[in-house]
Amino acid sequence: MSAVAAKPAAGGAMNPTAMGVGIVMLLILLGICWYVAPGLGLMALIGIIIGGVLIGFGTHFVPVGGAPAAMGQAPGIATGVAMLAAGAGLAGLFGGAWAAEQGTVIAVVTGGVGGGLMMAITCMMVNFVYVFGMGIPAASGKVKADPITGDTQAEYKSQGTEGHGLPFVSFVGGVVGGILGGAGGTLIYLMLLDLYKVTLPTMMSATEAQIMPIAVSAAGMFAVGMFLVNAVLTAYNITGTIEGPHDPKFKRWPRSVVASAVASALCGIVAILIVVI
């Protein structure tokens, strides 16, 4: 079938076969890890997969309008999906890494709150510029009324556009996305840090205090890298722009979650193998 004859791909359609293949690949990767590094390595990989899934799922919440939003032609934040999610998630990772000494739960929650705070400030400033700098009220192009506040949207949409600014539901979506991304990134960092703290002293014949700078740097770099992998994968799933949890594109999340799990498992295996082989 030629490209011209092909039916337009329904962006939201799920492909059960592909999802099944993804799950099988995930199980194979888990099996490899169980064989090579049972115990701490496997636990680390499971944590990395959960973190990756949180990032992939959370990115769907972030309202991103891309180039059209920069002209007030579409609602959302005027930048790329992966870029904004990375900005929020890495701000969260920064906070979570700082709290790493206080335990996994506190660090992950701190990371989530850091990401949420970054998004809350950014989303508020976006509406500030739209309202006070450009005189444009927020309006969604995808729903008749805001699902949270019940505010009607159509009459606040200027002519020839799909909406603009951030309606309240998009703001909430942005904060939720930041929280999930920050928590996911921090979880990946903590899992790798715990593994490196145990394995690197033996591998390098050094004390834990001596290997800490290397462990922190390596875990941090892998966490940033895996964050970008998951955020970019999700950006492909979203294809361009999304308004937030009320957008029909949000329903595509199961596909992205499977893809994120497989990609995180693959990246995680590499991050684990460098210290266990």
Add this chain to the structure above:
Amino acid sequence: MENIVFGIGITALTGALATVAGAAEDTESNIGSQGDPNSQVQLAPQMGFLHRIFNKAVAGEPPAYGLWCCLGAGLAWAFMAMQINAVLAIVLGCVLAVFVQGVYATTAYLGRQASLKKFGQPIYVDILKSMTTVTMAHAFVAIFCTVTLCFLINAALGHPFPLPLLGLVWGIALGAAGSATGNPYYGKERQYQNQKFGAGVPISASGNIVRYAEAGERNSLDNGFFTAKLGGPASGVCFGLIVFLELWRTVIFEKIDFPGLGPGWYAIFVGILMILVFTIADRYIETWARKTYGPYAEPKEASS
């Protein structure tokens, strides 16, 4: 107590540096025409509107600034390892990072403009000579402030991440905050100054950017001059608030025991409280706009 006072001082200084960095980043991205609004600068010649606007979308602002800040921080870190004074090391690292930015800006402008040759868009050498240095100067301010705040976070506040990694993290966050806040003001309010105020740009007007100034043709310095009045400072406030509040809640509240839960939870609850405050502020701005500006058209239920 002295530690907390010292921490608050460093936090205030990093917040101020972040504010300057955010403002410089947005102004640089507008003079260089980087980020999403550059889609219109690229589109305009294809719609028959030739222009003298700088055209460099090297990458999205977050990865671009992630690279430049990481590079500046990494080089500064290497210079410090060579026992060079920290201030001098940061300046040297940032200068070298800015040269990389300049190379990217030059090749991006030449490459992008050359790709528009079939639409008759010339490559203006005078634009290349006059704009590139200005974007480099603004980029230096943004990178220097970001690397310095990363150095303070690492050396004075004791964050475990090494300097290059902090540069990458905060460089990406700087680009994300600056592009999110500043892009609409440059994209809608400046590039489409000929469209009605208080409404989005109709999709049918895409590509018809303003190309003439008070005297002669408009260039990107005019755009930087305009956006530095609101888009730049707003981006600075955005990034400054992010850095300041994230550090402030950690420095002051992280060590305090929360009754029944232990240390760490105070900082979390203060963070949640701050998110709620910004949520209320956002809702106020949204409802204020709806009440003050009113709808563009009557609701369908009311008109029928």
